[in-house]
Amino acid sequence: MKAIIQTAYGSPGTFELREIPAPSLKRPDDVLINVHAAAIHAGDVFMMRGVPVFTRFVVGFPTPRNYIPGFDVAGVVTAVGDRVTQLKPGDRVYGTFPHTCAEVVVTRATKLAHVPSNLSLSEAAAVPVSASAALIGIRDVGKVRSGMKVLINGASGGVGTYAVQIAKVYGAEVTGVCSGKNEVLVRSIGADHVIDYTRQDFTDGEARYDVILDQVANHPLAAYRRVLTPSGRYIPNSGHSGMPFILKSMLASIFIRQQASTYFAEPKPRDLAALTQLIEAGKLKPIIDRTYALAEASDAFAYLNEGHARGKVVLIMPDAS
Numbered sequence: 126m127k128a129i130i131q132t133a134y135g136s137p138g139t140f141e142l143r144e145i146p147a148p149s150l151k152r153p154d155d156v157l158i159n160v161h162a163a164a165i166h167a168g169d170v171f172m173m174r175g176v177p178v179f180t181r182f183v184v185g186f187p188t189p190r191n192y193i194p195g196f197d198v199a200g201v202v203t204a205v206g207d208r209v210t211q212l213k214p215g216d217r218v219y220g221t222f223p224h225t226c227a228e229v230v231v232t233r234a235t236k237l238a239h240v241p242s243n244l245s246l247s248e249a250a251a252v253p254v255s256a257s258a259a260l261i262g263i264r265d266v267g268k269v270r271s272g273m274k275v276l277i278n279g280a281s282g283g284v285g286t287y288a289v290q291i292a293k294v295y296g297a298e299v300t301g302v303c304s305g306k307n308e309v310l311v312r313s314i315g316a317d318h319v320i321d322y323t324r325q326d327f328t329d330g331e332a333r334y335d336v337i338l339d340q341v342a343n344h345p346l347a348a349y350r351r352v353l354t355p356s357g358r359y360i361p362n363s364g365h366s367g368m369p370f371i372l373k374s375m376l377a378s379i380f381i382r383q384q385a386s387t388y389f390a391e392p393k394p395r396d397l398a399a400l401t402q403l404i405e406a407g408k409l410k411p412i413i414d415r416t417y418a419l420a421e422a423s424d425a426f427a428y429l430n431e432g433h434a435r436g437k438v439v440l441i442m443p444d445a446s
């Protein structure tokens with residue numbers, strides 16, 4: 126099968142399309158999938174850079190070891206292990222787990238769900254990691270409820286476009302922060318207010334927010350606190366912020382009423398089920414910026430690496446029809 130292999134750390138030019146042996150079922154709860162599409166996200170870019178340095182313990186130390194990037198997938202089941210009862214060959218599935226930029230993948234059944242009936246496989250691949258990060262951030266960490274004022278910093282990106290929609294589902298008044306060129310998009314997915322960060326710094330404004338979901342980490346902690354309500358919650362959800370910033374935010378929560386908490390989005394089956402339900406109800410939709418052929422993975426990474434994707438970037442497999 127064809128797969129993308131990361132050959133070095135640093136730049137997007139380090140991805141190669143190679144022919145490697147296809148995986149097979151190993152455990153009784155495994156599912157084998159013919160991949161149609163795989164999406165990439167900010168986490169893959171950190172793996173590509175090898176920064177933060179702990180990513181190298183996953184990708185390979187000191188150089189990448191046959192590392193296949195990608196955490197998102199949609200495709201068709203071709204075989205299942207003896208203990209799998211909820212999926213069968215021919216089912217369209219999507220899910221999130223490592224090494225998805227390949228024509229064939231194998232994973233545990235609990236990592237998968239049926240593709241929402243109103244999505245194509247390419248659209249479905251754009252959902253799992255970013256939408257579950259948004260769902261867990263808004264629902265579980267932010268505890269967003271009806272009437273709350275929620276600000277999404279980085280509202281036009283992979284996670285942000287889902288976060289805006291999900292915050293609306295939970296009844297929030299949503300402010301999205303993005304550049305002016307993305308204002309129409311962010312309003313179209315439900316934001317009540319949009320702040321163009323090239324013209325206005327939201328941390329200087331008069332508005333106060335119950336929850337700030339921060340995908341960008343471009344302000345000091347004190348500036349975020351200034352625009353939180355007295356019992357508001359700041360969620361540093363950007364890999365760019367660095368561990369010291371996240372720890373400092375969380376430490377401050379011990380001493381003040383305003384809270385900060387981060388999280389690692391590893392969706393449970395109930396999270397994928399919740400996303401499927403929202404999508405099928407027409408309350409949530411993937412925003413796909415660009416699709417690339419698998420062989421163009423380096424171009425896809427170069428684009429994502431610029432930090433200005435409008436929604437998701439998806440790779441399409443060679444034999445996908």
Ligand SMILES: NC(=O)c1ccc[n+]([C@@H]2O[C@H](COP(=O)([O-])OP(=O)(O)OC[C@H]3O[C@@H](n4cnc5c(N)ncnc54)[C@H](OP(=O)(O)O)[C@@H]3O)[C@@H](O)[C@H]2O)c1
Nearest residue numbers: 167258279281282283284303304340363364388389390433
């Ligand atoms: N907790 C988790 O498990 C988890 C899971 C997934 C991702 N994440 C984190 O989520 C963050 C966002 O990921 P992503 O995939 O959404 O990234 P992305 O798709 O690359 O998003 C980039 C977005 O950020 C916006 N942006 C850039 N500079 C900005 C600024 N100064 N102010 C406001 N917006 C700005 C861009 O909008 P413009 O083009 O308009 O500038 C662009 O739409 C990452 O740092 C990642 O580490 C966390």
